[in-house]
Amino acid sequence: MSARKLVAALGACALLATGCGGSAPMGAGGAAAGRDEGPVKIGALHPVSGSNAVDGLQMRRGAQLAVDAINAAGGIKSLGGRKVELVTGDTQGKADIGQSEAQRLISAGAVSLVGTYQSAVSTNVAVVAERNRVPFVMDVTASDAIFAHGYRYSFRVQPGSKAIATAAAQYLKAVSDQAGKPVRKVAFLHEQSDFGSGAADAFNAAAKQLGIAIGPNISYDATTVSDLTAQVTQVKASGADVLAVAGYYRDSLLAAKAIASVKPDLNAVWGVSNGAYDQPKFVADAAALGNLYFSANYHYDATNPETVALREKYQKQYGDPMRTGAVLSYDAVQVIAHGVEQAASTDPEKVRDAIAAAQVAPLTVGRGPIQFAPNGDNRNAFPVLMQVRDGRVQQVYPPEKAESRPDYRVAWRP
């Protein structure tokens, strides 16, 4: 009977893991219902515990730095210099917890929300924002699906999954042509959830239009995978000349290890929205393995002196290099504060309209100011191509945002 017992236990565990998705009490109208005095509250929702805590904490700090900067510059001037305050919630990376935390922050009087890092969590928070009529400005959220619902209160700063994957394919074509080794066939290795398969689908569609052959398309389970050697062997056997990888940090590092041992006959390794290949940490962890890896993704603008100054400040204050996610949170809070300033009110409805009409200069790479399309997506969001060079991640393409020229080679072949 022990097997039955174990199954019961596993079932119970699964139930616990998916969480007690109880509905949170409906908030009482947020700021509009209460007295309107004291600091203007902005609600920040990030995963500061759990497996994505590093990025979550980075982003919460990024948002805090923006709040500090606004207060240092005299607060919200149209409201007589009222200070801004960040009220924070921990989503733990779980959609249901994000939802109840969003409700809590709105009840606490948050005039707008910023977050959340994971698309699944943002999807739920967007629903809460919509129901409560409170604007929600997403810093990091790759999934494009949220913007298909016609939501009025959802906005996004980062370029979406499709925009990044499409740019990744175009950059690949341009850079490989420039190097005199035009890309022929791309194998795609990706994690199997919405994030990875969405990136692969969008990349493959764009690549096909550019006349690039695709295949094989290999997916894996990021939560359990412990070796990718067989998958990379499959890539080697396929004769592809470029391997595109869309994964999270841990599994993308595993892929790099597998590539270094199998040594497939590639011209380039091409990260697409990759969670590792543009991280300073990857350069240290992978060392020689990761040299010359490319990565097409959103990025802090390394060519903007203001961004450089912000990152220096962060480094000094927290002893850790500031990641792009945190810079996006900084941008998102700037957008909200700008909205409150323009609205000269903390009424979420008025703030929403001001955000929808806002134009704010970003510290992340953009084609222009942050400016939202009718569906809430940032129309000037702009992915950039990076490469691991000389022990550091550098922007290499397009030329106007490049720190150095792309070097279209792989490290394990002369």
Next chain:
Amino acid sequence: MTELDTGAPVVPETAPPDRKAKVDQGFLRRAGIVAAILVVAVVVALLQSGSGLVVWQSVVTGILTGGLYGLIAMGLTLIFGVLDIVNFAHGAFLAVAMFLSFGMVQATGLHPYLTLVVAVPVLFLLGAAVHRGLLSGAGGRSLENQLLITLGLSLLLENGLQMFFGAEPKTITLPGDFQFSLLGAVVAGSRLYAFLGAVVLGGLLFWLLRRTRLGTAIRAVAANAPGAALVGINVRRMHTLTFAIGTACAGAAAVLAGPLVTVTPTLGDQFNITAFVVVVLGGMGNVAGALVGGLLIGLVEQLTTIYLGGQSSLLGVFVVFVLVLFLRPQGLFGRRA
């Protein structure tokens, strides 16, 4: 209470010879069926992928990662077999030991494998303390009790690790790691060591349980605790010792697996489910079965990747899990309860 099964066909000393032969036959028949299914699976994979090298690499990788799964499942199955505790904190123990190993390598520049000398005893003591302090009343009691205690403990350990070490992923590098080609398939030295470590650890546990007085006492407690108490065995002490040994196994597994994985506080989640499936497959409480079960799950995972073009490899694992539960709930090599 589940009986502890060390993998050999266990027969009472007084059993008539024909019964022994029958048990052996059943064991061999099952092993034969499993081997035949595997051969068919490999041939189908070969037909599907059309590349011998890809299939061969999958088989080699499957065996090597399977050894890792077996290594991690061994302590789990021991604890389940003797104490009847479904230990959800096993993955967290693994993470604790890995951070211990990582911390020592960072601080002293020791060879990672040398940290075994510290990690195994520390985890042994941790296991003993956890059992004495938290679990000694829960063995054999209601399932929810131990489930909540071990789940809570795992949350506590994971968050404690995150507090002390931060959530930043860490890597342990093995100095002088090498790789070689085995008939075209790539084999990393660190993976081979982990595999050999699994075999050695399995052998050690087997020897401990079958050939030592302590092992006999543990098996006696597993088989019939009141009876063991009647002949003067301190049941509570045996339980604590077993839990400590099982946890020490997690310590050994962590040191050997350290260079292969990215070390994070939540690392245990990655292995917990697979380890439980391995435990069921190998026969709950069966140490040698855990190793064989690990190898099978490793192979199933890799072959699923070929069949389904890399849909969740867990899909294949769970298909096997469900089939085993239906056809042979006591596991491939376990005895009927």
